[in-house]
Amino acid sequence: MEEASEHNKKQSVPVLPWMRSPIDVTLFHECPLNLLPFLDPRLEVALENMGFTSLFPVQVAVWQETIGPGSCERDLCINSPTGSGKTLAYALPIVQMLSTRAVRCLRALVVLPTRDLAVQVKEVFAAIAPAVGLSVGLAVGQSSIADEISELIKRPKLEAGICYDPEDILLDLESSVDILVATPGRLMDHINSTKGFTLEHLCYLVVDETDRLLREAYQSWLPTVLQLIHSSVGSLFPHANTFFSSPFGSLKTIRRSGVERGFKGKSYPRLVKMVLSATLTQDPGKLSQLDLHHPLLLTTGQRRYQLPEQLESFKLICESKLKPLYLVALLQTLQGEKCIVFTSSVESTHRLCTLLNFFGDLQIKIKEYSGLQRQFVRSKTLKAFRAGEIEVLVSSDAMTRGMDVEGVRNVINYDVPAYIKTYIHRAGRTARAGQAGRCFTLLRKEEVKRFKKLLQKADNNSCPVYSVPSDSIESFRSTYTSALEKLKESVKSETYRKHKFKFKSSGMVKGKEKNSKV
Numbered sequence: 001m002e003e004a005s006e007h008n009k010k011q012s013v014p015v016l017p018w019m020r021s022p023i024d025v026t027l028f029h030e031c032p033l034n035l036l037p038f039l040d041p042r043l044e045v046a047l048e049n050m051g052f053t054s055l056f057p058v059q060v061a062v063w064q065e066t067i068g069p070g071s072c073e074r075d076l077c078i079n080s081p082t083g084s085g086k087t088l089a090y091a092l093p094i095v096q097m098l099s100t101r102a103v104r105c106l107r108a109l110v111v112l113p114t115r116d117l118a119v120q121v122k123e124v125f126a127a128i129a130p131a132v133g134l135s136v137g138l139a140v141g142q143s144s145i146a147d148e149i150s151e152l153i154k155r156p157k158l159e160a161g162i163c164y165d166p167e168d169i170l171l172d173l174e175s176s177v178d179i180l181v182a183t184p185g186r187l188m189d190h191i192n193s194t195k196g197f198t199l200e201h202l203c204y205l206v207v208d209e210t211d212r213l214l215r216e217a218y219q220s221w222l223p224t225v226l227q228l229i230h231s232s233v234g235s236l237f238p239h240a241n242t243f244f245s246s247p248f249g250s251l252k253t254i255r256r257s258g259v260e261r262g263f264k265g266k267s268y269p270r271l272v273k274m275v276l277s278a279t280l281t282q283d284p285g286k287l288s289q290l291d292l293h294h295p296l297l298l299t300t301g302q303r304r305y306q307l308p309e310q311l312e313s314f315k316l317i318c319e320s321k322l323k324p325l326y327l328v329a330l331l332q333t334l335q336g337e338k339c340i341v342f343t344s345s346v347e348s349t350h351r352l353c354t355l356l357n358f359f360g361d362l363q364i365k366i367k368e369y370s371g372l373q374r375q376f377v378r379s380k381t382l383k384a385f386r387a388g389e390i391e392v393l394v395s396s397d398a399m400t401r402g403m404d405v406e407g408v409r410n411v412i413n414y415d416v417p418a419y420i421k422t423y424i425h426r427a428g429r430t431a432r433a434g435q436a437g438r439c440f441t442l443l444r445k446e447e448v449k450r451f452k453k454l455l456q457k458a459d460n461n462s463c464p465v466y467s468v469p470s471d472s473i474e475s476f477r478s479t480y481t482s483a484l485e486k487l488k489e490s491v492k493s494e495t496y497r498k499h500k501f502k503f504k505s506s507g508m509v510k511g512k513e514k515n516s517k518v
């Protein structure tokens with residue numbers, strides 16, 4: 001036992017020296033808005049309109065590091081639990097710092113891994129930025145690229161009858177937004193193809209859900225962004241080559257020194273980076289991709305992984321084949337409360353959701369949410385879940401990170417997560433912003449030991465068994481048998497439809513080929 005805990009301690013010492021002397025967010029207290037130093041009164045009103053009366057500890061800690069004397073000299077790495085308010089922790093200081101800007105251009109870029117997350121973060125910015133005259137844009141592929149471009153880029157007004165030089169028109173293109181929230185794919189589309197889209201004035205780069213974004217390369221968006229920014233800084237020096245020959249073609253990025261900045265006498269504004277996660281990586285190789293400038297770590301407590309304080313964890317032990325029955329009985333005991341049920345794959349999400357909907361006597365509105373669905377279906381489901389029209393969402397890990405839905409009281413791991421990070425992000429969809437929440441995990445007997453070890457990584461030694469009433473389980477047995485039969489039928493007909501569709505579309509392609517030959 002001692003050996004194991006010694007091993008854990010050893011494992012938790014980060015390799016990078018700057019990670020060993022973090023700022024501990026637990027030493028900060030909530031701060032009423034009227035006591036927050038330097039807060040722009042217009043932003044105070046905007047926050048009050050959101051229903052906020054104080055800042056959470058992580059928000060106070062980041063505020064201290066970003067606003068006021070000596071601020072923004074280091075890049076910030078923020079590792080604080082799910083639901084602790086990391087979004088506003090970066091959004092508020094960025095908006096306040098940009099509130100004195102005179103000319104509109106793209107100054108802050110926030111990158112998130114998924115569309116729904118980006119939409120959510122954009123809403124936070126949109127609630128405060130207009131109060132100080134700033135405009136926020138979204139680049140996520142929610143609308144057509146043409147619509148998105150017209151939202152992001154302002155075209156000069158052309159007078160009829162005058163012949164314009166296209167080069168001049170290009171020079172007159174301006175950004176319509178000060179802050180852009182983007183997913184990597186659409187960001188790359190704009191970098192590569194949108195005329196007038198430039199990162200030359202960028203002052204703030206936020207990489208939210210950092211460990212997820214660093215895990216996947218997404219068309220090399222990060223090296224591309226960093227290279228574009230570096231090239232624009234280099235161009236401020238008189239002998240620097242203003243034309244950047246790069247793998248990105250003829251892109252020209254010149255950071256204009258004429259644009260006002262208040263960076264304490266430095267000749268050019270340094271790009272300030274903020275990276276965030278509830279499970280921030282400590283891997284030096286991964287972090288080095290971010291090219292951080294004297295990074296400062298803000299973290300909560302001593303442990304690398306933290307669960308929200310108000311979260312209670314429970315386990316339900318049952319045989320594999322009885323899992324659906326236990327789940328149904330559990331859902332019935334939780335009736336009326338918003339729940340998210342996580343499974344291990346998009347396929348099992350679909351199957352489980354279909355099965356649950358065959359339990360007619362359950363009378364709970366249940367929908368699925370997974371990467372297998374089209375974006376508009378997912379967004380519609382999410383909207384209905386937020387509005388309380390759906391009580392239970394059966395989800396793949398598409399919902400695991402960052403999603404903030406008010407009133408989710410329970411998270412259920414139908415399939416036990418393989419990693420502590422997954423457990424933390426899934427469980428973190430409840431017990432947010434200091435609210436209470438419960439996370440239930442269905443386990444087979446042989447999974448119990450491994451699960452206990454998994455939870456210990458987040459210092460959680462209390463995960464009692466939750467017993468669902470046996471008469472409730474019994475009452476669903478007969479429906480379960482018929483629901484399983486219906487599921488088999490449904491899977492069969494879906495498979496048939498899929499094959500038919502495949503056959504049809506391949507036939508159509510062949511047909512076209514024949515025609516084109518004729």
Ligand SMILES: Nc1ncnc2c1ncn2[C@@H]1O[C@H](COP(=O)(O)OP(=O)(O)OP(=O)(O)O)[C@@H](O)[C@H]1O
Pocket residue numbers: 051052053054055056059080081082083084085086087088277278401402403404428432433
């Ligand atoms: N100062 C505040 N006062 C009251 N509520 C707040 C405050 N700041 C944030 N919240 C609320 O707290 C919830 C969680 O915030 P947020 O989504 O930023 O958490 P997070 O730390 O980014 O979580 P995750 O790691 O899961 O992404 C949101 O519903 C948000 O509206």
